[in-house]
Amino acid sequence: MKEGGAVSAGMAATFAHVLGRDLRLALRQRGDAALSVLFFVLAASLFPFGVGANAELLARIAPGVVWVTALLAVLLSLDRLFERDHLDGSLELLARAPAPLGVIVAAKMAAHWLTTGLPVVVAAPIIAGMYALPPSGYPVLMMAMLLGTPCLSLIGGVGAALTLGARRGGVLMPLVVLPLYIPVLIFGVTAVDASLAGLPVRPHLMLLGAMLLGAAALAPWAAAAGVRQAVA
Amino acid sequence: MTDTAAPAQRRWNLHRWANPGRFLRLADAVLPWLSALTAVLLAAGLVGALAVAPPDYQQGMSVKIMYVHVPSAWLALFAYTAVAAASLVALVWRHPLADIAAHAASPVGAAFTFLALATGSLWGKPMWGAWWVWDARLTSMLVLFFLYLGHMALAGAFEDPARGRKAAAVLALVGFVNVPVIKFSVDWWNTLHQTASVMRFDDPAIHASMLWPLLVMGIGFTAFFITLVLVRMKADLLAVRARNLRAMRLRGD
Numbered sequence: 001m002k003e004g005g006a007v008s009a010g011m012a013a014t015f016a017h018v019l020g021r022d023l024r025l026a027l028r029q030r031g032d033a034a035l036s037v038l039f040f041v042l043a044a045s046l047f048p049f050g051v052g053a054n055a056e057l058l059a060r061i062a063p064g065v066v067w068v069t070a071l072l073a074v075l076l077s078l079d080r081l082f083e084r085d086h087l088d089g090s091l092e093l094l095a096r097a098p099a100p101l102g103v104i105v106a107a108k109m110a111a112h113w114l115t116t117g118l119p120v121v122v123a124a125p126i127i128a129g130m131y132a133l134p135p136s137g138y139p140v141l142m143m144a145m146l147l148g149t150p151c152l153s154l155i156g157g158v159g160a161a162l163t164l165g166a167r168r169g170g171v172l173m174p175l176v177v178l179p180l181y182i183p184v185l186i187f188g189v190t191a192v193d194a195s196l197a198g199l200p201v202r203p204h205l206m207l208l209g210a211m212l213l214g215a216a217a218l219a220p221w222a223a224a225a226g227v228r229q230a231v232a
Numbered sequence: 233m234t235d236t237a238a239p240a241q242r243r244w245n246l247h248r249w250a251n252p253g254r255f256l257r258l259a260d261a262v263l264p265w266l267s268a269l270t271a272v273l274l275a276a277g278l279v280g281a282l283a284v285a286p287p288d289y290q291q292g293m294s295v296k297i298m299y300v301h302v303p304s305a306w307l308a309l310f311a312y313t314a315v316a317a318a319s320l321v322a323l324v325w326r327h328p329l330a331d332i333a334a335h336a337a338s339p340v341g342a343a344f345t346f347l348a349l350a351t352g353s354l355w356g357k358p359m360w361g362a363w364w365v366w367d368a369r370l371t372s373m374l375v376l377f378f379l380y381l382g383h384m385a386l387a388g389a390f391e392d393p394a395r396g397r398k399a400a401a402v403l404a405l406v407g408f409v410n411v412p413v414i415k416f417s418v419d420w421w422n423t424l425h426q427t428a429s430v431m432r433f434d435d436p437a438i439h440a441s442m443l444w445p446l447l448v449m450g451i452g453f454t455a456f457f458i459t460l461v462l463v464r465m466k467a468d469l470l471a472v473r474a475r476n477l478r479a480m481r482l483r484g485d
Contacts, residue, residue, distance in 0.1 A: 158406055162399040166389035175385050176403060179378040180410050183417035190421060211413065218409065225323070225402050229395055 014099040015107045022111030032080060033115040037123050040073040044127045055132050062131035063141060063192035067185050069127070070120045070145065074152040075181075077116045078160040078173060081108060081153075082227065086164050092231045105227060106220035109157040117149035133192075140195040140205070147208040148188040154212075154219035155180050161226030183211060250328050252469045259462050266459045273452030280445030288442075297355040299445055303453040304348035308376060311341025311457060315383065316408035319401035329465070331397040334404060335387055336464035340457055342380035349373055372418045379407045 026033055047065050051057060085091035094104050124145055125138060133141070159177035166172055191204035281299035288295035315334045322330035352370065353363045364370065387393075387400035 155406075158402075162386060162403055163389070166386070166396075166399075167391070168389060172382075172385055172389050175378070176382040179375050179382060179414075180406065182375055183410070183413045186417040186421045207417075214409075218406075222402055222406050226399060229398050229402075 011099065011103045014097070014103050015110075018094070018104050018107035019111050022108055023114065026111065026115040032077070033119055036073045036077045036116045037119045039076060040069050040120050040123055041127065043072060044069040045130070058131045059133055062128055062133040063137065063189045063196075065131065066124050066127050066141065066145075067148075067188045070124065070149065071152060071178075071181055071185060073120050074116055074149065074156060075174060075177060077112070078156045078177065079170065080116075081112050081157055081160045082164055082230075083160070086230060091164075091227065095227055095231045101224040101227060102220040105157065105161070105223045106216075109153050109220065109223070112157065113150045113153040117153050121145045121149055134196060137192050137196050140201050141192050143205055144188045144191040144208055147205060147212050148184045151184045151208070151212050151215045152181060154215040155184075157223045158219050158226065161223040161230065164226065164230035184208070187211070252329070252473075255329055256466060256469060259466050263459065263462055263466075266455060266462070270452060270455040270459050273448055273455055277445050277449035277452045280448060285442050285445050286439075291359060294355055294358050295442070297351050299449050301348055301351040301355060302446060303450045304344045304351060305373065306450055307453050307457050308341055308345040308348050308373065310454070311337050311344060312376060312380070312404075312408070312411070314461075315341060316404050319404040322397070322401045323405070331394070331401065332465050332468050333461065334401060335397050336461045336468060337457075338380060338383050338387065338400070338404075340460045340464070342377065342384060344453075344457070345373060345377045345380055349377060368419045368421070371421075372415050375414050375418070376411070379411075383407065 044065055047061070048058060051061070082091060085094065095101055097104065121142065124141060128138060128141060156177050159173055159180070163172050163176060187204050187208050191201050191208065194204055195201045277299065282296060285296075285299075287293050315337050318330045318334035318337065321327050322334060349370070352373075356365060357363050383400050383403055386403055387396045390396035390399070
């Protein structure tokens with residue numbers, strides 16, 4: 001019992017340490033996180049130019065636009081997750097650390113969500129407001145995004161780890177990651193649609209939560225396998 | 233994962249075919265028979281489907297598309313399962329041929345998926361009046377096609393082909409976990425946004441005159457798939473051997 005407690009305390013310390021390191025790095029290069037949010041707002045504001053400024057139409061497509069652009073914003077930031085550490089060699093040191101690589105990778109994914117997913121979630125009400133989303137949709141949109149965007153960081157982290165060192169890595173990543181994002185997109189949008197239609201939203205949010213738990217349990221290990229292949 | 237404690241006998245059997253030379257000899261012995269079986273089954277199935285089976289009372293001659301469409305869709309899923317199983321064997325037991333098998337099966341599965349989508353589209357135009365409908369089944373097949381493309385692209389994206397295959401193996405397993413999730417999510421999504429045209433057979437039972445050509449085509453497609461995968465694996469192994477021979481000659485051995 002005592003030993004198990006020491007091990008899990010050690011893992012928690014590793015997690016906290018890597019998380020702190022990545023957050024400090026992100027703070028020193030504030031531009032990166034700001035760029036993701038900027039892309040999110042910019043891409044979302046393109047749609048009215050494409051489909052017209054009809055308020056009714058915009059309100060109807062608002063959940064979908066918010067989700068799709070959030071997904072793309074996270075996708076564009078994924079190369080930041082491992083690429084820089086891979087290039088300067090620190091990923092190799094992390095992979096050789098006497099701690100489970102899955103824990104280290106999970107900490108990096110958490111840091112990625114805090115610096116990319118969370119700012120996008122915070123910016124989402126602005127976009128929803130510009131699209132005249134009915135007020136009843138906001139709480140569910142925020143809940144769904146809080147549950148869904150960590151999934152994007154987790155699943156995307158697997159793709160980022162697997163494409164490390166690949167030729168044409170930038171073009172490859174969307175092809176690998178986007179098909180895996182579709183369930184998150186679907187349930188994220190249907191949750192908001194259900195709330196607007198007066199239908200129960202619990203099942204959608206619970207499914208999003210289930211995906212988050214499943215991804216949190218499995219994705220770090222799959223990504224760790226990818227990292228191990230990259231530094232081998 | 234439960235097989236890690238498998239008896240030594242089984243493990244030995246699994247690795248017996250890890251020797252590429254032995255595998256090549258086996259493939260050479262099996263391939264002529266398998267090719268002949270494929271040709272006979274596909275010929276019989278096509279004659280049965282195009283000539284013997286009656287036209288449908290509602291769909292007319294368009295029903296003939298089904299004899300290619302349904303086996304393709306079946307093989308598309310079967311091939312993905314095979315890729316995932318081979319990837320699991322490659323990652324867990326590090327079986328050298330499993331990597332090559334997954335790499336060989338993936339483009340064939342993608343081709344079957346494309347065939348299922350294309351024939352479905354051809355059938356959909358006269359039947360539903362649209363080339364494409366965002367129906368749950370169509371959409372999940374389209375996602376499956378993307379998964380195949382991602383798998384193939386990842387396998388070919390590295391200087392070192394072995395690294396590409398390993399990365400693709402992890403992706404195949406992640407995708408395999410995701411396939412049921414995608415399937416359910418797409419089903420749900422469709423039921424919430426029910427559109428007018430949803431595929432419905434009034435009578436779920438197929439008449440025997442239509443069923444036997446379909447089954448023969450299904451078995452024929454499976455034999456065709458196995459033949460193609462064996463040929464592709466053989467080509468992969470021979471390419472490695474040719475590369476090694478050339479390297480030896482350059483070194484002057």
